[in-house]
Every structure is written in structure tokens, then in C-alpha cells.
Amino acid sequence: MTNATTRRRRSSIGHPRYVPYLFLAPMILLFATFKLYPYASALWLSLTANIGGQTTFVGMQNYVRLLADPLFYKALGNTAIILIVQVPIMLALAVLLAVAFNSLLLKTRTLFRALYFVPIVMGLVAYGILFRALLNTQDGFVNYLLGLVGVDPIPWLGDPFWARIAIVIAMTWHYTGQSAIIYLAQLQSIPGELYEAASVDGANARRRFWHVTLPGLRPALALTVILSTIGTLQLFDEPYVLTNGGPNNATLTVGMYLYQNGFQYFDFGYASAIGYALTIIIAVISLIQLRFFKEKP
Structure with missing residues (x-):
């Protein structure tokens, strides 16, 4: 190999177009x-x-087994119920909180923003243990407060219906502040001239909310809906800590079922099949949501 050839190869490697790939x-x-x-x-x-x-x-035997597994469909149904109930409630509360945080009428807005964002900082297991103590049927603080107003103790973690409600309450408390902060950031990017123009046209507060605020929140709504849906479909920590999937598998989620097969029964092949099935479900739902929120020309 000649010296000229060697120099050409070195110069090609050191070409500026290859520098980004090195970084x-x-x-x-x-x-x-x-x-x-x-x-x-x-x-x-x-x-x-x-x-x-x-x-x-x-x-494909694991996937064929999955299609005929009633417990998988049970877990998928439980996850869907929590998704359909919890995500709309959480995002609606987050929008209302963001509008309140953005209002000039609210004093000490910074303090309220910090207080509502604090729950997201708490670890998932820690806040699960907290809610398990609060919602304990026998000596939980929530049932104590209900007893003061004459309401009988509610079996929050021992009844299938109330166990799902308990998970919805815990998740809403934990994640609402995070979505509210995202909406607040988006709200502050909406030009004030739009609100002034709407007021000049005679729009009241409700009409300004529907025709100015919500359209302005569209990008943030798309982000939070997709992220919340993905997070709920992967739900594991809350049902694991609060109810361990019970009672009678009423709060068994796909994430918990994957964990059980992989780390309790050591059936890693089947657990991996569950994981890939969940990935496909998440991808399909996310694509549908993206098309729904896509800006129309």
C-alpha cells in the first residue's frame, strides 16, 4: 500500500461528515x-x-397460548377499565388546575403549583404503601373520616369494585399535578390577544375556554393522553402494592400478569410473549390517538 493511498484513507475517515458519528x-x-x-x-x-x-x-406456541388464556384477557380487561376511568378524570382535573394556576385571581400561585407537583416526586412504592394505610378497612384514616359523618367502613382493598376505585384514586392523586404543570406551560404560550379578541366579540368565560383555551392546549393534550395511556397500560406498582392483584384477580393488570409469569413461575418465554403483545397493543392505541390529535389542514 502506497503512502498516497494511506493518506487518502486517513483523510476520508477524518472528513467532517464523519465527525458527528464519532460523537x-x-x-x-x-x-x-x-x-x-x-x-x-x-x-x-x-x-x-x-x-x-x-x-x-x-x-409461536407462546402466542397461541396467549390468545387462549382467559387470565390474560381478565388482566387486559382490568387494565382497560382503569384506563377508561382514571385517565379522563385525571386529565380533566389537570386542565382545571392548570387554568386555575394560570389565573391572575389566584394568590400565591407558585405555592399551589409546588404543592400539586410534589406527589409526582414521591416514589411509586412509597405512595402505594401510604394509600394502603389510608384505605385500610379496619383502621384506615379515610374510613375514620367517613365514620365521623355516619358512613359505614368501605372495604377499599377487599372488594373488587372498591379495589379498582382505590387504584384510580391513588393514581389520580399521584399524576394529576404532573399533567397540570404540562398544561400550564402550554397555557402560557397562548397569545393573550386571542382572549382579548374573543372578549371583544362578546365571548364569555365559558366560550373563551372552549374556543381559545382548549384548542391552544391541543399539543399538550395529545402528549398527556398518549403518555397517560401508555403508563396505564403498563400499570404495575399501584396494584402490586395496594392489592397484589386481588381480590379474586379484580385488579390484576397485564404488567402484573407478566411479572407473575416471569418472576414467580419463571416462565420467561410466556412472559416475553405477554410483553410483546402489550407492546403491539400500546403501539396500535398510540397510533390511533396520534391520528385523532393530528392537526387538520
Whole structure:
């Protein structure tokens, strides 16, 4: 190899167009190691089963088993119920809080913003334990307060209906402040001239909210709806700490069912199949939501 050829190769490697890739190389390596490889490994696991202590390739058998598994559909139904009930309630409260935080009529707005954002800082397990103590049927503080006004103790964690309500209450308390702060940031980007023009046209506060505030919140609404949906479909910590999936599997979620199969029954192939099925469900729902919130030309 001549010196001229060597110089040409060195100069091509040092060409400015390759410099960005050199800076990206550490991130690409980390992403491939801690993201792509686990995804590929989980996909391979979903096509295997532990037979006689040996990992054996079984093709699509885990997915066929999943389609005929009534407990999976039970977990999926429980997750859907919590999603349909909790997410709209949480986001509606977040919008109202954001509008209140943005109002000049509210004194000490900064203090209220901080107070409503604090719950998101608390760890998931910690706040799950907190609500388990608050909602205890025998000596929980919530039932104590209800008793003061003559209401009988509610079996928050021992009845299928109330157990779901308990999870909805806990999640709403924990995540509403986070969504409210996102909406508040979006509200502050809405030009004040729009409100002034609406007022000049005779629009009252309700009409200004529907025709100025909500359209202005559209990008933030799309973000929070999609993120909240994904988070709820992956729900694990709250039912695990509060009810452990009970009573009678009434609060068993897909995330909990995946955990049970993988780390209690050590059926990692089937657990991986559940994970990929959940990924497909999340992708489909997210695409539908993106099309719904897409700006119309």
C-alpha cells in the first residue's frame, strides 16, 4: 500500500461528515447494549420455552397460548377499565388546575403549583404503601373520616369494585399535578390577544375556554393522553402494592400478569410473549390517538 493511498484513507475517515458519528458513537453503543439487545433477547425468549430444564425453541406456541388464556384477557380487561376511568378524570382535573394556576385571581400561585407537583416526586412504592394505610378497612384514616359523618367502613382493598376505585384514586392523586404543570406551560404560550379578541366579540368565560383555551392546549393534550395511556397500560406498582392483584384477580393488570409469569413461575418465554403483545397493543392505541390529535389542514 502506497503512502498516497494511506493518506487518502486517513483523510476520508477524518472528513467532517464523519465527525458527528464519532460523537454519537458512545450513545449508539449504549442504546444498542441496553435497549436493542434486551428487545432482541426478549423477542427470542418469546419464541422459546423451558422444557426439561432446557430452553427449547417452540416458535409461536407462546402466542397461541396467549390468545387462549382467559387470565390474560381478565388482566387486559382490568387494565382497560382503569384506563377508561382514571385517565379522563385525571386529565380533566389537570386542565382545571392548570387554568386555575394560570389565573391572575389566584394568590400565591407558585405555592399551589409546588404543592400539586410534589406527589409526582414521591416514589411509586412509597405512595402505594401510604394509600394502603389510608384505605385500610379496619383502621384506615379515610374510613375514620367517613365514620365521623355516619358512613359505614368501605372495604377499599377487599372488594373488587372498591379495589379498582382505590387504584384510580391513588393514581389520580399521584399524576394529576404532573399533567397540570404540562398544561400550564402550554397555557402560557397562548397569545393573550386571542382572549382579548374573543372578549371583544362578546365571548364569555365559558366560550373563551372552549374556543381559545382548549384548542391552544391541543399539543399538550395529545402528549398527556398518549403518555397517560401508555403508563396505564403498563400499570404495575399501584396494584402490586395496594392489592397484589386481588381480590379474586379484580385488579390484576397485564404488567402484573407478566411479572407473575416471569418472576414467580419463571416462565420467561410466556412472559416475553405477554410483553410483546402489550407492546403491539400500546403501539396500535398510540397510533390511533396520534391520528385523532393530528392537526387538520
